[in-house]
Amino acid sequence: MRYEGATAELDRTLMALADPVRRRIVERLRAGDTRVTDVAAGFPISLNSVSKHIRLLERAGLVMRRVEGRQHFLSFRAEPLQSVQDWIAEQQAFWQGRLQAIDDLLAAEDAARTEADEGDRA
Amino acid sequence: MKLVEARATHRFKASAERVFDAWLDPDKVRSWLARPVDGTRAFDVRRVEIDARVGGRFAFSDMREDGEAVHWGYYEVIDRPRRLIFTWFLSREEEEEGTSRVTLTLAPLADGGCEATIVHEMDARWAEWVDRTAQGWGMMLAKIGVLLD
Numbered sequence: 001m002r003y004e005g006a007t008a009e010l011d012r013t014l015m016a017l018a019d020p021v022r023r024r025i026v027e028r029l030r031a032g033d034t035r036v037t038d039v040a041a042g043f044p045i046s047l048n049s050v051s052k053h054i055r056l057l058e059r060a061g062l063v064m065r066r067v068e069g070r071q072h073f074l075s076f077r078a079e080p081l082q083s084v085q086d087w088i089a090e091q092q093a094f095w096q097g098r099l100q101a102i103d104d105l106l107a108a109e110d111a112a113r114t115e116a117d118e119g120d121r122a
Numbered sequence: 123m124k125l126v127e128a129r130a131t132h133r134f135k136a137s138a139e140r141v142f143d144a145w146l147d148p149d150k151v152r153s154w155l156a157r158p159v160d161g162t163r164a165f166d167v168r169r170v171e172i173d174a175r176v177g178g179r180f181a182f183s184d185m186r187e188d189g190e191a192v193h194w195g196y197y198e199v200i201d202r203p204r205r206l207i208f209t210w211f212l213s214r215e216e217e218e219e220g221t222s223r224v225t226l227t228l229a230p231l232a233d234g235g236c237e238a239t240i241v242h243e244m245d246a247r248w249a250e251w252v253d254r255t256a257q258g259w260g261m262m263l264a265k266i267g268v269l270l271d
Contacts, residue, residue: 010244014126087244091128095224095240097162099132101154102144106136 009061010087013080016060021045022053026062029076036065036072127243138203138228138236145206145226146174155182176200180208195224203228203236210242 016022021043028039040050054074057063061080066073134141144150148170158164165184172180174197181194191212199207206226211217227239 010126088126088128091242092130093162095128095130095242096132097159098154099130099238099240100159101157102141103132103134103136104157104159105150105154106134106140106144110136 009080012060013062016057016062019053021050022057025050025053025057025074026076029063029074033066033073033075036074039074127241129242130240132238133231133235134238135233135235137234138230141228141236141238142203142206142226146172146200148172151182155184173197174200195222198223203230 017026024043025039028034036051036054037047039054040047043050054063054065058065062077064075064077066075144154151172152167152170155165155170156167166186167182167184168190169181169183169192171182172178174180176197176199178197179194180197181192183190183192185191193210193212194217195209195211197206197208199205204227208224209217209220210222210224216222221244223243225241225243227241229237229239231237
């Protein structure tokens with residue numbers, strides 16, 4: 001009855017996305033690979049501060065870094081988002097299955113009762 | 123807006139009262155937890171402890187290859203036969219965070235049966251973020267849909 005835990009990854013993913021700056025970084029990367037300096041441009045915060053947000057996204061696996069010479073390119077990875085979908089799918093399968101099991105149980109009770117009633121009449 | 127939620131629905135021939143009671147009677151819970159159903163494996167149920175009052179704790183466990191897996195939680199709303207709300211944890215961390223909550227709603231049907239809806243949400247911890255960034259999240263989740271489709 002346990003959902004086999006992608007919970008840690010799910011937590012990291014949601015945590016990483018639960019910030020407007022980090023969501024905007026991700027949105028910028030949707031256009032394709034982008035240099036770190038271009039990603040950082042336009043934020044009213046320091047490059048250092050943007051770098052911290054990028055590192056958090058990297059840790060969550062949502063952003064990959066590629067180094068070419070002195071240039072750092074970032075790209076977006078959607079795979080960790082799959083853990084959100086997986087969690088939902090697993091829960092739904094569990095609860096749907098248990099509702100069916102309750103239905104089967106109650107139907108079996110009814111069948112047993114009908115049989116007993118017929119036995120009484122016989 | 124619920125951040126992450128799983129839903130299941132089922133129509134019962136049985137009355138809402140009978141379906142509701144199946145959630146709080148330990149013998150019945152043991153029986154339906156252990157019952158194999160198409161598409162899901164059978165559970166080797168061990169502990170079924172139920173303190174069926176608001177604030178009361180429950181614990182269900184099943185044995186598996188890597189040991190006993192325990193689920194527990196606390197009843198938050200017991201409104202027979204319409205609504206049952208309980209938290210649902212499988213680790214200390216989850217309990218501390220209070221992330222996970224299950225709502226069972228039973229709507230009586232004209233034929234004497236009922237329709238059950240289960241919503242399992244993981245939103246307690248995210249709730250404040252969602253309020254703060256609901257619009258951003260809506261956009262992001264729409265994009266997640268696009269990415270994964």
